[in-house]
Amino acid sequence: MAKSWKDWEKPVLELDETIRKLQAIVDKETDPERKTELSERVQDYMRRRDAYLETRYSRLGPWEKVLIARAETRPYTLDYINALCEDFVELEGDRRFAADHAIVGGPALMDGRRVMVVGHQKGRNIQERSYRNFGMAKPEGYRKAIRLFEMAERFRMPVITFVDTPAADPGVESESRGISEAIAAAMLSMFELTVPTVSTVIGEGGSGGAIGIAVANHVMMQEHAVYSVIPPEGCAAILWRAAEKGAQAAAALQLTSDSALKFGLVEEVLPEPFGGAHRDPLEAAQTVGRAIMASLERQDKLSGAELKAERAARFRRMGAYAESAVAAVLAES
Amino acid sequence: MPFGKASSGVAPGAFLPCSNCRKTIFAAEFEANLRVCPYCGHHHRLTWQQRVDVVFDEGSFVELDTDLRSGDPLHFPDYAEKHAQAMQRTKMRDSVVSGRATLMGMPVSTAISDFHFMGGSMGSVAGEKITRAIERGAHEGIPAIIFCASGGARMQEGLLSLMQMAKTTAAVEACRSAGVPYIAVFTDPTMAGVLASYASIADVIVSEPRALIGFAGARVSKQAQVSKVPDDFQTAEFLLSHGMLDKIIERKNLRTNLASLCRLLGGHLAAVEATRG
Ligand SMILES: [Zn+2]
Numbered sequence: 001m002a003k004s005w006k007d008w009e010k011p012v013l014e015l016d017e018t019i020r021k022l023q024a025i026v027d028k029e030t031d032p033e034r035k036t037e038l039s040e041r042v043q044d045y046m047r048r049r050d051a052y053l054e055t056r057y058s059r060l061g062p063w064e065k066v067l068i069a070r071a072e073t074r075p076y077t078l079d080y081i082n083a084l085c086e087d088f089v090e091l092e093g094d095r096r097f098a099a100d101h102a103i104v105g106g107p108a109l110m111d112g113r114r115v116m117v118v119g120h121q122k123g124r125n126i127q128e129r130s131y132r133n134f135g136m137a138k139p140e141g142y143r144k145a146i147r148l149f150e151m152a153e154r155f156r157m158p159v160i161t162f163v164d165t166p167a168a169d170p171g172v173e174s175e176s177r178g179i180s181e182a183i184a185a186a187m188l189s190m191f192e193l194t195v196p197t198v199s200t201v202i203g204e205g206g207s208g209g210a211i212g213i214a215v216a217n218h219v220m221m222q223e224h225a226v227y228s229v230i231p232p233e234g235c236a237a238i239l240w241r242a243a244e245k246g247a248q249a250a251a252a253l254q255l256t257s258d259s260a261l262k263f264g265l266v267e268e269v270l271p272e273p274f275g276g277a278h279r280d281p282l283e284a285a286q287t288v289g290r291a292i293m294a295s296l297e298r299q300d301k302l303s304g305a306e307l308k309a310e311r312a313a314r315f316r317r318m319g320a321y322a323e324s325a326v327a328a329v330l331a332e333s
Numbered sequence: 334m335p336f337g338k339a340s341s342g343v344a345p346g347a348f349l350p351c352s353n354c355r356k357t358i359f360a361a362e363f364e365a366n367l368r369v370c371p372y373c374g375h376h377h378r379l380t381w382q383q384r385v386d387v388v389f390d391e392g393s394f395v396e397l398d399t400d401l402r403s404g405d406p407l408h409f410p411d412y413a414e415k416h417a418q419a420m421q422r423t424k425m426r427d428s429v430v431s432g433r434a435t436l437m438g439m440p441v442s443t444a445i446s447d448f449h450f451m452g453g454s455m456g457s458v459a460g461e462k463i464t465r466a467i468e469r470g471a472h473e474g475i476p477a478i479i480f481c482a483s484g485g486a487r488m489q490e491g492l493l494s495l496m497q498m499a500k501t502t503a504a505v506e507a508c509r510s511a512g513v514p515y516i517a518v519f520t521d522p523t524m525a526g527v528l529a530s531y532a533s534i535a536d537v538i539v540s541e542p543r544a545l546i547g548f549a550g551a552r553v554s555k556q557a558q559v560s561k562v563p564d565d566f567q568t569a570e571f572l573l574s575h576g577m578l579d580k581i582i583e584r585k586n587l588r589t590n591l592a593s594l595c596r597l598l599g600g601h602l603a604a605v606e607a608t609r610g
Contacts, residue, residue, distance in 0.1 A: 211496075
């Protein structure tokens with residue numbers, strides 16, 4: 001079982017390094033013939049790297065997707081906001097108890113449109129990770145989100161959310177201040193909206209903490225993102241008393257984007273650049289941005305009441321069950 | 334086996350130890366006391382039928398949505414077998430029973446989770462039944478009372494189970510818009526995905542004493558914690574003191590308290606008013 005995305009990206013990282021060094025030599029080379037020759041070698045390395053990435057990433061298993069979704073090089077919410085928004089004013093207050101840096105949000109201008117963006121935010125190094133609490137929001141994060149949803153409703157702004165959290169914060173403090181109520185209230189708040197809503201799972205869609213801000217008319221997942229009712233390690237610990245069987249649990253839980261699409265739980269899977277969003281964050285952001293704008297264009301045609309009804313109906317039909325007296329008899333015989 | 338572990342099939346003359354305080358209780362006394370230990374006051378878990386008997390008017394409960402059957406959409410390891418065993422053991426079809434009943438004459442819509450069926454976990458069928466029970470309240474203008482007893486979302490149905498959190502929440506939104514009261518009763522245990530969805534956004538939340546209530550498994554919370562964990566952590570009393578609950582009600586008073594709430598909050602509803610005669 002792979003422990004990190006670097007396990008299979010090692011050849012890529014090595015090739016990247018070789019290409020970088022060789023390119024530096026090319027840049028300094030003055031002899032035109034030698035320069036052409038070296039350039040061709042760079043091209044050759046790049047072809048080999050891309051061929052590896054293409055084959056490797058077209059057959060990523062569920063566990064490998066979990067690792068990619070958690071990769072610290074993967075673009076985070078603020079990377080998407082920076083890439084997609086011309087103007088963004090982060091609003092930090094929950095007006096209740098504290099600032100929560102695991103959820104960020106505020107009004108922004110996206111492709112010339114006023115929108116309210118809200119998303120989980122992770123950190124890349126030790127300091128950042130601790131500041132962002134590993135992307136695990138406390139009640140305050142969800143209460144800030146509710147405040148921003150309500151403001152979006154007042155000022156008629158579409159709500160755009162980015163989902164990327166391992167889970168909501170499970171600590172004693174969070175329990176004391178009602179993490180469960182905060183998540184449920186955030187979902188309720190999204191159901192009340194009469195403005196367009198779009199949610200994108202950009203990394204880890206970790207159970208209740210994720211769906212707390214993912215109650216949208218249009219829900220999308222990036223190709224290598226995961227969305228799950230329970231972390232695979234937690235599932236393995238309960239089922240097999242072995243957290244290290246995370247890979248098996250990831251497969252059983254079917255937490256990948258194609259499964260979510262197959263079950264009708266997301267509307268769209270957004271393709272990622274060669275080798276994952278982290279290989280080309282800008283291209284990844286542009287794909288996400290185009291899909292958001294396309295959905296807003298469709299939702300613009302609906303009235304507020306229709307948007308609210310569509311959102312409720314979207315979740316209302318989710319579930320896998322049979323209902324008929326005949327099926328009932330068969331199941332019990 | 335002590336009371337509270339396996340609940341049925343105890344002869345009336347038998348006596349067994351309380352699973353909490355280990356004192357010996359006579360079966361007849363235990364039943365008469367609504368399965369609350371006369372010595373330590375421990376509220377032992379009830380089956381859905383026992384809950385119906387404790388709360389609603391005798392013979393008034395009519396089960397609905399009886400033809401809903403769980404699928405195994407993920408072909409999850411051992412799920413089909415576990416589900417079949419639970420059906421056989423409990424004579425239930427899934428972890429929730431829903432229907433209509435009267436409470437001191439007032440019509441109500443209800444759903445009851447039973448922890449004995451796969452830990453009361455919420456998959457597609459449980460989510461659908463709870464949704465329908467709350468929607469029925471909204472549509473018919475009768476109070477909705479949901480009894481929670483669940484370890485959380487059912488992982489064997491994967492993301493479909495997570496979506497039940499949103500689905501049930503949408504039903505609560507509909508109930509609020511309709512101006513119909515929705516009351517959640519927390520019983521031991523009320524956890525995770527159930528607590529973080531329909532359970533926590535009821536108009537009124539009451540709990541039985543000492544019920545285990547929490548978002549994360551206690552083990553996870555304690556692991557995540559550097560400082561000391563309070564003794565009453567994740568109990569009804571802990572939630573009450575932090576303002577997350579409205580009231581702790583002993584089982585023997587549940588019926589009259591729920592009736593008062595329905596009468597007071599639902600007094601504007603035709604069906605409730607008609608019973609004041
Ligand atoms: Zn006792």
